Amino acid sequence: xxxxxxxxLTGILHAISQSLLIPVIIILILFVIFALISVGGLIxxxxxxxxxxxxESESLIRSLNSLNNTNQMKETIKESDINEEYKLAMIKVINxxxxxxxxxxxxxxxxxxxxxxxxxxxxxxTDMVVRxxxxxxxxxxxxxxxxxxxxxxxxxxxxxxxxxxxxFDTTVTGLAASAVSYVVSKLRKRWYEEDLSNFxxxxxxxxxxxxxxxx
Numbered sequence: 001x002x003x004x005x006x007x008x009l010t011g012i013l014h015a016i017s018q019s020l021l022i023p024v025i026i027i028l029i030l031f032v033i034f035a036l037i038s039v040g041g042l043i044x045x046x047x048x049x050x051x052x053x054x055x056e057s058e059s060l061i062r063s064l065n066s067l068n069n070t071n072q073m074k075e076t077i078k079e080s081d082i083n084e085e086y087k088l089a090m091i092k093v094i095n096x097x098x099x100x101x102x103x104x105x106x107x108x109x110x111x112x113x114x115x116x117x118x119x120x121x122x123x124x125x126t127d128m129v130v131r132x133x134x135x136x137x138x139x140x141x142x143x144x145x146x147x148x149x150x151x152x153x154x155x156x157x158x159x160x161x162x163x164x165x166x167x168f169d170t171t172v173t174g175l176a177a178s179a180v181s182y183v184v185s186k187l188r189k190r191w192y193e194e195d196l197s198n199f200x201x202x203x204x205x206x207x208x209x210x211x212x213x214x215x
Contacts, residue, residue: 014146021143021166024136028170031129031136031177038126038184049191050083057082057198061205065212070094073209086199089115090206108207115199119192126188129181137174141167 060080064073077090089111096107148163 017143017146020139024140024143025166025170027136028133028140028173028177031133031181032173034125034129035177035180035184039180042184042187045188045191056080057202061202061209064206064209070210073206082202083195085115085195086202089199089203093203093206094210104207104210108203112196112200112203116196119196122192123185123188126181126185130178130185133174133176133178133181135174137171137178140170140174 060076060082063076067073067076073094074091077087077094080087092111093104093108096104099107144163144166148160148167151157151159151163
């Protein structure tokens, strides 16, 4: 004998789960589109990415260390071959020459932190697809299996076959979007870790030069 009200509750659960199938499929399609767009963005970023050369940075730091004022430092930085992001950050640190030593250090740390947050934000979307792709793929697998098993009990093989096809398709789609996004995130994180390391060297070197020369 069924518990009173259990039929109503299970009916509600069934209705909710079945109503989620279409949204899950739409989200999986959006994940795949986003993953493909991310691959295109990764290729574009790679082609426009400027290779960081340690020799160039070392030469720039030596040149800055030999200058007499901050205006000369800014001009030297602008004429250098380092990335534009590095130039802007170094000039931003130099523009705060009127700050005290501790304030300069705090500001330089803040500049580095902002760059780190910018890099993290660039990969957070693909990281989200990496985590949510398999989840939605699993949801797309389980949702149609209920009606599919019910169809099997009723002898409706055609409906069971349709449910299994949907289950496999959603699983593959979720895993594919997750795999592509994982590769994109992994490559970008490796690039950004290298960039952040170089960024810290240049910002800290600029700060040290300012402190040393009392600008």
